[in-house]
Amino acid sequence: xxxxxxxxxxxxxxxxxxxxxxxxxxxxxxxxxxxxxxxxxxxxxxxxxxxxxxxxxxxxxxxxxxxxxxxxxxxxxxxxxxxxxxxxxxxxxxxxxxxxxxxxxxxxxxxxxxxxxxxxxxxxxxxxxxxxxxxxxxxxxxxxxxxxxxxxxxxxxxxxxxxxxxxxxxxxxxxxxxxxxxxxxxxxxxxxxxxxxxxxxxxxxxxxxxxxxxxxxxxxxxxxxxxxxxxxxxxxxxxxxxxxxxxxxxxxxxxxxxxxxxxxxxxxxxxxxxxxxxxxxxxxxxxxxxxxxxxxxxxxxxxxxxxxxxxxxxxxxxxxxxxxxxxxxxxxx
Amino acid sequence: xxxxxxxxxxxxxxxxxxxxxxxxxxxxxxxxxxxxxxxxxxxxxxxxxxxxxxxxxxxxxxxxxxxxxxxxxxxxxxxxxxxxxxxxxxxxxxxxxxxxxxxxxxxxxxxxxxxxxxxxxxxxxxxxxxxxxxxxxxxxxxxxxxxxxxxxxxxxxxxxxxxxxxxxxxxxxxxxxxxxxxxxxxxxxxxxxxxxxxxxxxxxxxxxxxxxxxxxxxxxxxxxxxxxxxxxxxxxxxxxxxxxxxxxxxxxxxxxxxxxxxxxxxxxxxxxxxxxxxxxxxxxxxxxxxxxxxxxxxxxxxxxxxx
Numbered sequence: 001x002x003x004x005x006x007x008x009x010x011x012x013x014x015x016x017x018x019x020x021x022x023x024x025x026x027x028x029x030x031x032x033x034x035x036x037x038x039x040x041x042x043x044x045x046x047x048x049x050x051x052x053x054x055x056x057x058x059x060x061x062x063x064x065x066x067x068x069x070x071x072x073x074x075x076x077x078x079x080x081x082x083x084x085x086x087x088x089x090x091x092x093x094x095x096x097x098x099x100x101x102x103x104x105x106x107x108x109x110x111x112x113x114x115x116x117x118x119x120x121x122x123x124x125x126x127x128x129x130x131x132x133x134x135x136x137x138x139x140x141x142x143x144x145x146x147x148x149x150x151x152x153x154x155x156x157x158x159x160x161x162x163x164x165x166x167x168x169x170x171x172x173x174x175x176x177x178x179x180x181x182x183x184x185x186x187x188x189x190x191x192x193x194x195x196x197x198x199x200x201x202x203x204x205x206x207x208x209x210x211x212x213x214x215x216x217x218x219x220x221x222x223x224x225x226x227x228x229x230x231x232x233x234x235x236x237x238x239x240x241x242x243x244x245x246x247x248x249x250x251x252x253x254x255x256x257x258x259x260x261x262x263x264x265x266x267x268x269x270x271x272x273x274x275x276x277x278x279x280x281x282x283x284x285x286x287x288x289x290x291x292x293x294x295x296x297x298x299x300x301x302x303x304x305x306x307x308x309x310x311x312x313x314x315x316x317x318x319x320x321x322x323x324x325x326x327x328x329x330x331x332x333x
Numbered sequence: 334x335x336x337x338x339x340x341x342x343x344x345x346x347x348x349x350x351x352x353x354x355x356x357x358x359x360x361x362x363x364x365x366x367x368x369x370x371x372x373x374x375x376x377x378x379x380x381x382x383x384x385x386x387x388x389x390x391x392x393x394x395x396x397x398x399x400x401x402x403x404x405x406x407x408x409x410x411x412x413x414x415x416x417x418x419x420x421x422x423x424x425x426x427x428x429x430x431x432x433x434x435x436x437x438x439x440x441x442x443x444x445x446x447x448x449x450x451x452x453x454x455x456x457x458x459x460x461x462x463x464x465x466x467x468x469x470x471x472x473x474x475x476x477x478x479x480x481x482x483x484x485x486x487x488x489x490x491x492x493x494x495x496x497x498x499x500x501x502x503x504x505x506x507x508x509x510x511x512x513x514x515x516x517x518x519x520x521x522x523x524x525x526x527x528x529x530x531x532x533x534x535x536x537x538x539x540x541x542x543x544x545x546x547x548x549x550x551x552x553x554x555x556x557x558x559x560x561x562x563x564x565x566x567x568x569x570x571x572x573x574x575x576x577x578x579x580x581x582x583x584x585x586x587x588x589x590x591x592x593x594x595x596x597x598x599x600x601x602x603x604x605x606x607x608x609x610x611x612x613x614x615x616x617x618x619x620x621x622x623x624x625x626x627x628x629x630x631x632x633x634x635x636x637x638x639x640x
Contacts (some may be wrong), residue, residue, distance in 0.1 A: 059533055085539075093535035097443040098534075109550040119536045128635065170536060255523050311522070 005033035005077075006177050006210045007057070007095075012070035014049075014056045016281070019064075024064070024281035024299045026052040028234040034178060039211040041225035041242070043218060043257065047278040049234040050214045052182045057212075058097060059087055075177060075202055082105045085285060094170035095124045098200075100183040102163035105156040112139075113151030116170050123174045140171040141206075142199060161192035165199065172203050180206065185220070197224055218257055227314075233289035234281060236308065240315035250317040250326055252294045288319070296321060296328060361553070363415040367632040374628025377621035384618055388434030397425035399432040400584040408604060417606045418596055422584070430610050437618065440502055440571040445564040452513030453556065459514065460521025471518070474511035480507055486570075490579040501574075501581055503587045516559055519611055520552040527607035554633030561626035565619045572615050588615050622640035 007288040014027040027049045034040050042050045055061050057072055059079065073080040074094055082090065099105040101189055106115060116135040120126060125133070132151070139147035142165040142302050155163060171179055181200060185193035201224055204211045213225060221242060230238040230253060243249060256274035276293040281323045285291050288301040300320050308318040312324075320329055368374060387394065397415070403423035411418045417426035459470040488498055489504055521544075524530070533543050549556070574580035575589025583590060588611040595608035597600045 005597060012545075058535055088537040088539055091535055097535040099528055099532060101528050105532040107529045107533070107547050107551070109553075110547075111359070118538075122537060167532070170532075295334070 003035050005035050005300070006072075006075060007034040007212075007270035008073040009033070009053075009057070010071045012053070012056060013064060013068040014052050014061055014074065016065040017067050018282060019084055025234050025284065026281050027056060027119045030070075030231075030234070030236055032236065032239065033210055034210045034227055036177075036210055037208055038226040039201070039213055039224055041213045041215060041221040042231060043192055043215060043221055043228060044231035045216060045257075045274075045278055047281070048231045049281075050216075051182055052213065052234075053231070054097065054214055055184050057136050057180065058095060060091075074081050080225055089123070092119060092176070094176055095178045095180060096174070096176040098167050098179065099173050099182045100158050100166070100179040100186050102187060105167055106163060108155055111152050112158070116166070116173060117153075118172050119170050134173070135169075138173055139166070141167070142172075142203070143170075143195075148298075160188050161196065164188060164192075164196050168199060168203065172207055172209070174208060175207045178210045178212060180270070182214045183216070184213075184292050185215075193220075200224075218246075218261055230257070233284055234277060235289060235318065236316075237258055237290065237318045238298070238316065239308075240312065244312060248312065248315070248326075250311050250315070250322055251290075251319045252296050252321065253290050253328055255327055256293075263333075265318045280286075361550075362623050364554070364632040368628050371628040371631060372509060373624050375488040375627075377624035377628070378623040380389070380617060381625065384434055384614070384621075385438060388431055388438060389470075390500050391428070391431035394431055395425065395428045396427035399424060399586040400427040401425075402584070408600070410604070411606050417610060418604060419436075420591070420599075420607060424584070424586070426591070429591055430588070430614065433586040433588045433591055433611060434614060434618075436498065436581055436585060437568050437571060437589075438582075439498065440505070441564040441568040441622075443499075443502045444567040445560050447502060448510050448513055449556070449560050451506060451510040452517055453549070455510070456514040456517025457521060457548065460518035461525060461540065461548070463522075463525075467518070470514065474514050477508065477511045480508075486574065487579050488575065496582055498579070498581060498585070501571070505570060509562065509563070509567075513556075513559055513563065516555055516584075517552060520555050521548055524548050524551055529580070531619070533639075557628055558630040558633060561622055561629060565622035565626065568615065568619055588612075 005167075010031045012027055012030045013025070015223060016024040017271040018024055030049070032040070042053065044050050052061070052065070056067055059067070067080060070080070072189075074090065077090075079087065079090060102185055106112070110118075113132065114134055114184070116138060117128070119130040120134055124131075136147045136151060140152060143163060144150055144165055148234055150158070150166075155166075159165065168184075179200070184200065185196050185267075188196060197220060200211060204208065213220070215221060217252075225242045228238075228240065228242050229236050230245075230251065230254050236244065238249070238254045244295075245254070246258070249258060253274070259272045260274065262268075262271055274293055279285060279289065279292055285302070287303050288294070288305050289298045291301040294301065298320060306318050306320045308316050309322065311317050311322050365543045393415075401424060403419070406415070406419050406423040408420055409415055409423075410418045415425045415427065415429065419425055420429070455470050455474075460465040486504060493500065530547070532542060533547055538547070571580055571587065572589035572592070575587045578590075578593060580589050581587050585630055591611040592608050592615075595604075600607055
């Protein structure tokens with residue numbers, strides 16, 4: 001792409017230094033870019049490092065975690081070199097974040113209006129009344145009925161979907177260049193999920209934002225994302241344009257995720273799973289991190305971790321199988 | 334509480350007229366409503382108000398000077414001029430009772446405010462930042478808790494020749510801050526893990542803002558409750574220290590040093606009007622403040638809402 005990326009992450013490493021001298025490599029050598037106006041999905045199981053990646057971008061990693069290495073460039077500015085005070089200006093203004101739990105992400109003792117205007121007044125010079133008007137307008141934009149009344153209500157008076165809309169309103173209030181949504185629909189009803197995702201897509205178009213969508217739901221990915229990055233064990237194992245990646249899956253892990261989705265055409269008693277769990281982040285295997293669970297594991301995989309290589313147009317994969325022509329077609333179970 | 338059809342927007346368990354139900358109430362307003370339903374606490378508020386009015390407006394109720402000694406009028410029985418008689422120095426007991434209330438309330442309230450200030454600041458820092466800072470503050474608190482308060486206070490009072498009210502308040506605050514600091518730290522430790530903190534940081538709120546704007550309203554329940562209960566105990570401490578002669582010295586009138594005159598058996602037997610009123614004043618003031626504290630605790634505890 002010729003355009004300048006909004007966000008450019010290079011070789012990001014975020015490690016957690018645990019008490020017993022173990023080092024949990026939650027994010028280990030992750031590089032990717034997000035271009036203006038696109039939606040990028042970051043997919044993976046629990047514990048694969050998706051959320052830590054997002055928090056690293058915001059620099060909200062708490063002790064004992066630390067960003068060890070790498071660069072995060074946002075619109076030409078290097079975020080990791082910034083002083084904490086400069087960073088508070090970036091947060092909210094340039095990058096905003098929507099969290100998984102709308103139930104707890106709002107402060108229970110302040111009104112909705114109070115929390116939106118706080119954000120507006122923090123980053124923009126405006127009077128109380130201007131901020132209030134803008135907040136009402138934002139609430140209307142995110143599809144909240146009776147916006148004037150809701151302004152004076154407290155988080156506990158709203159439903160989960162409404163709260164998530166409020167979170168989105170807060171996030172977009174300063175028209176950030178990048179919106180990070182960390183599993184924004186996981187805690188919501190299935191019926192509300194699509195509405196919230198549609199809303200975020202609308203907001204992305206309306207405010208020309210880029211959207212970094214963190215999810216474990218490949219259904220959501222196929223519907224909303226332009227590009228997908230699959231994370232496993234703190235690394236990106238496969239990356240590519242959504243259609244291409246879903247059609248010609250090159251990594252056994254991605255394939256496992258796809259197979260575990262329910263299929264309307266096939267009747268099964270039990271859904272397929274990927275056997276085992278993500279290895280602990282302080283105890284990765286020596287070779288490929290997926291080798292402990294991979295059905296196609298080869299000797300080579302146990303020896304060394306494969307490099308990420310291009311297998312198609314903008315399609316990258318971290319697996320040795322592509323050298324032998326991709327994942328074998330037989331359903332090995 | 335279970336009888337009326339509940340409106341979906343209402344989280345208030347109370348029965349409300351329909352249009353009022355849609356009005357939103359802050360958690361603070363909800364607590365206020367619960368408080369007002371506690372009769373004992375509401376009565377106590379009035380009792381405290383009466384005591385405050387009596388002592389603040391003491392000159393209106395008596396024209397006697399509480400510090401004026403008159404050696405020709407020692408230990409007189411109640412008369413028209415001296416409603417509660419006079420003490421061993423010929424000072425008017427009624428005036429001393431009223432003016433003594435000022436000292437008790439000032440000491441209680443100021444020491445509470447001072448302790449609150451120390452407790453909130455140190456507790457916030459310790460609870461929010463954790464780590465080494467937390468360790469330093471909490472170990473300092475442990476050391477203070479380790480020293481027996483009374484012995485420490487007595488030693489300091491004994492060293493200083495003249496104990497003034499501000500000095501007395503400072504000593505109390507500096508020796509009793511650890512308990513409040515611990516409570517606030519504990520509250521903050523749990524608040525810190527809530528996601529709205531991450532949310533606030535994600536929109537660019539500074540640490541200072543999170544601690545003082547987002548946390549204090551969330552921790553207001555335990556803070557207010559403990560502050561009230563602390564005030565009651567400070568009034569007792571003042572009286573107790575004055576009683577044994579280590580508090581605010583004569584001629585400043587306090588309830589404690591009024592009672593200390595009753596250490597003399599003659600006064601105890603012959604002049605009940607000299608020591609019963611200040612004793613009773615201490616009793617009802619402390620009782621009322623404790624009832625208010627209990628009322629506030631119930632009001633701020635969401636689990637006690639069925640009361």
